[in-house]
Amino acid sequence: MSGFDLSALEAIVAERARSGDAGSWTARLFSAGMEKAAQKLGEEAVETVIAAVSGDRKALVSESADLLYHWLVVLALAGVSLEDVMAELEGRTGRSGLAEKAARAPGPGD
Numbered sequence: 001m002s003g004f005d006l007s008a009l010e011a012i013v014a015e016r017a018r019s020g021d022a023g024s025w026t027a028r029l030f031s032a033g034m035e036k037a038a039q040k041l042g043e044e045a046v047e048t049v050i051a052a053v054s055g056d057r058k059a060l061v062s063e064s065a066d067l068l069y070h071w072l073v074v075l076a077l078a079g080v081s082l083e084d085v086m087a088e089l090e091g092r093t094g095r096s097g098l099a100e101k102a103a104r105a106p107g108p109g110d
């Protein structure tokens with residue numbers, strides 16, 4: 001298992017965003033703003049889905065990395081920390097996804 005984790009990438013994103021460096025994709029996304037960053041996140045999500053459905057494992061790994069990086073950029077722009085998301089996930093542990101869904105009000109997908 002690699003020692004690299006999402007919190008290390010979160011710190012890199014924060015540092016590169018602060019740098020304002022003209023050669024930094026992160027800094028460029030930050031100055032472009034949430035709409036652009038969220039659009040990139042959506043594109044990476046679609047590319048990840050395509051890789052998964054087509055059974056392309058190599059592309060799935062690569063697109064997943066793009067997806068997680070752009071997701072962290074969007075979180076940072078929104079002022080949401082990885083810790084916030086991890087706490088939410090931790091709060092869900094031990095509860096079946098189906099039980100959680102049943103406890104929700106019916107939505108359009110139900």
Ligand SMILES: N=c1c2ncn([C@@H]3O[C@H](COP(=O)(O)OP(=O)(O)OP(=O)(O)O)[C@@H](O)[C@H]3O)c2ncn1[C@@H]1O[C@H](COP(=O)(O)O)[C@@H](O)[C@H]1O
Pocket residue numbers: 012013016023024025026027065066069
């Ligand atoms: N993990 C990433 C990372 N993943 C993807 N990208 C960039 O995201 C951009 C958009 O990706 P796309 O595949 O959509 O590229 P594209 O040119 O639009 O190509 P297509 O639309 O044709 O597919 C590319 O420029 C990628 O290089 C990333 N840019 C930065 N990081 C991390 O952030 C660090 C700092 O990077 P800078 O901010 O650029 O210094 C890096 O060292 C990495 O650790």
